[in-house]
Amino acid sequence: MAIQTKRLYFDDPYQADFEGKILDRRTHQEKPALILDQTCFYPEGGGQPADRGTLSGVTVFHVLEQDGEILHILEDEIPGDTVKGVIDWDTRLDHMQQHTGQHVLSQCFHRLLSGKTLSFHLGEKLSTLEIGLPSITDSDQDRIETCANRAVFQNREIKTYFVEGSEVSSVPLRRPPKKSGRIRVVEAVGFDYSACGGTHPHRTGEIGLIKILKREKIRSNLRFEFVCGNRALEDYRMKNRILTEVAARFSAGEADLPAVVDKLLSEQKESARIMKKLRSRLIEQEAREMVRDSHDPVILEQFKERTAQDVRQLALEVIQSPGRVVLFGLQSGERAHMVMARSEDMAIDLRELIPVVSPVLNARGGGRPSLVELAGDRPEALTEAMNAARQNLKI
Ligand SMILES: [Zn+2]
Structure with missing residues (x-):
């Protein structure tokens, strides 16, 4: 037979403290639990969470209804036969x-x-x-x-x-x-x-x-x-x-904010478009200078503080000129990248360099005969990897 507890909150939902007799002691998931003769604590149910509060100063961890009985689950044991309960009124x-x-x-x-x-x-x-x-x-x-x-x-x-x-x-x-x-x-x-x-x-x-x-x-x-x-x-x-x-940051009225943000976004999009164009022009220029200044058909270059995308684009620009092979290395943080590319007219399969470079950089990657990209986690070995690639090129 389930032990019944008088639900004081039914009669007065504003009552926040009460005295209760302990009718039974249980254990719920290794915590002590009490069944009282009456309670202000609402047990979880009907979409509403349990009340919070204390019984004789001990935190009530949870209150739930199980087989018609209300269990007050406690942080600690409470000695004696009665308790003084207080629910957290704000909750x-x-x-x-x-x-x-x-x-x-x-x-x-x-x-x-x-x-x-x-x-x-x-x-x-x-x-x-x-x-x-x-x-x-x-x-x-x-x-x-x-x-x-x-x-x-x-x-x-x-x-x-x-x-x-x-x-x-x-x-x-x-x-x-x-x-x-x-x-x-x-x-x-x-x-x-x-x-x-x-x-x-x-x-x-x-x-x-x-x-x-x-x-x-x-x-x-x-x-x-x-x-x-x-x-x-x-x-x-x-x-x-x-x-x-x-609104204060934009010196605008609150109602104008959607329009202000839209304007900002479109300006940002336009700036990004212009930046992309300018970056491409700069890379084209850089590639022209590289080809002009290098008398060796193989161009070795190491970069820092650039993106892998930039370095790849530069390599692709350089090999627009005939008779060129580029071996580019990029150190970015804890990563090392290598981009190897060659002009259309060079009969070399750059994939043959993958087994030479990969173990040095602890790298993964791949590509096609004219373009290979690798990335690994040994940036300190970048120079060694690039030299190894250079020595294995039969040019
Ligand atoms: Zn309801």
């Missing part, structure tokens, strides 16, 4: 704001769009609500939010009571209860009836602002992220701060 109020906000939102989806609530999760930072609708417009979402906040501003009374199984059909519940028999009803008077065991304030005004942050498609439904009350205030504070700072 309780936060959970009440989010959970009651969900009831109100669910009712608005039901009323305005015939959207069924499929699931609810109250998370650490934000809550999610899955609604059985394939899609909605932004203006629909605005209407839902307006409907929900109107119900808050109307400051409707919220009543909770139990209804016997035989009477359940007389209550206009938003959705049928998950279990049969006696149910607890949470009624936002004149607005919403839910079968729910959660903690709810006495009036809708205590929810505070309800704000949908995001919606996304999940399976064939929509999942909404939302915040209520203090979370909405914190979210607004954070966003306002970001917007104000960004």
Whole structure:
């Protein structure tokens, strides 16, 4: 027979401390757990997380319901027969704001769009609500939010009571209860009836602002992220701060920011295009000078602080001239790169140099007869690798 605990939060969700008798001691995942005669602690369930707090000064690690029994899982053992419990009020109020906000939102989806609530999760930072609708417009979402906040501003009374199984059909519940028999009803008077065991304030005004942050498609439904009350205030504070700072940096009004950012992005794109063109011209020039100044058909050169892409482009420019082989090395951080290329008219297969260079640089790579690229993790051996490649070229 399951040991019953009186749920004080059903009668008074504002009660934050209590005294309880220890009825049983258990162990849950190697932690001590207590069953009490009564408790203010809400056990995790129905999408709402457990309350936080202490029993006789010992941290309550978790509260859960198992086979009809409420287990208070503790950091440490508590001696004696009774405990003094205190729940963390800020967390309780936060959970009440989010959970009651969900009831109100669910009712608005039901009323305005015939959207069924499929699931609810109250998370650490934000809550999610899955609604059985394939899609909605932004203006629909605005209407839902307006409907929900109107119900808050109307400051409707919220009543909770139990209804016997035989009477359940007389209550206009938003959705049928998950279990049969006696149910607890949470009624936002004149607005919403839910079968729910959660903690709810006495009036809708205590929810505070309800704000949908995001919606996304999940399976064939929509999942909404939302915040209520203090979370909405914190979210607004954070966003306002970001917007104000960004607007000040651009010396622009907040409403002009999208246009300012668009302009910046297009200017940046244009700059990148010009840079690319200029870089190509510089590399062409550098290649011409290299060919002009080198009397050996084989050009050996080591680079630092350049990109592998740059070095490859330079090699490809040099071999536009006939009768040339380039052996370029690049040291970048902990990596060593080699680019080996030859002009079209040179009958050499540069792939033959791969087994010569690879072991020296501990490198991997490959290519075609006219172009080989390798990269390894022994930059200190770059000179040795390049000399080995040079000696193996029969020119
Ligand atoms: Zn509920």
